[in-house]
Amino acid sequence: MFTGIVEELGTVTALERRATSAVLTVEGPLVTTDARHGDSIAVNGVCLTVTGAGQSRFTVDVMNQTLELTTLATLAPGARVNLERAMPVDGRFGGHVVQGHVDGTATVVARQPGSTGRW
Numbered sequence: 001m002f003t004g005i006v007e008e009l010g011t012v013t014a015l016e017r018r019a020t021s022a023v024l025t026v027e028g029p030l031v032t033t034d035a036r037h038g039d040s041i042a043v044n045g046v047c048l049t050v051t052g053a054g055q056s057r058f059t060v061d062v063m064n065q066t067l068e069l070t071t072l073a074t075l076a077p078g079a080r081v082n083l084e085r086a087m088p089v090d091g092r093f094g095g096h097v098v099q100g101h102v103d104g105t106a107t108v109v110a111r112q113p114g115s116t117g118r119w
């Protein structure tokens with residue numbers, strides 16, 4: 001479970017395609033400080049399971065269904081991604097309840113600068 005509050009901007013270091021999945025490696029110094037195999041990290045809002053972590057990087061296996069329902073397949077080395085660790089049970093609910101189970105993708109049709117910068 002996540003809150004939707006991004007903790008840091010990570011950098012994709014590799015996306016290796018396999019027959020029915022892909023192995024994604026991301027550099028994220030903050031989210032890897034306590035990351036272990038089996039932990040959940042949201043990458044661009046997509047809940048993924050850490051398969052390995054160390055030296056400020058973590059790796060996840062991205063299944064075909066996830067590749068089809070999200071924009072993760074478009075990532076390339078150097079791409080910046082939003083990262084968030086799963087919410088700790090004793091953590092403050094600063095955002096919303098976010099599962100990280102993405103339903104699908106949409107296309108941005110317009111983007112205008114806001115006048116106040118508030119939300």
Ligand SMILES: Cc1nc2c(=O)[nH]c(=O)nc-2n(C[C@H](O)[C@H](O)[C@H](O)CO)c1C
Nearest residue numbers: 047048049061062063066069100101102
């Ligand atoms: C916990 C978790 N881990 C993974 C994972 O390691 N690899 C993967 O491909 N998918 C995982 N998922 C499911 C995805 O979050 C889900 O497929 C996408 O959000 C699209 O609905 C989940 C929920």
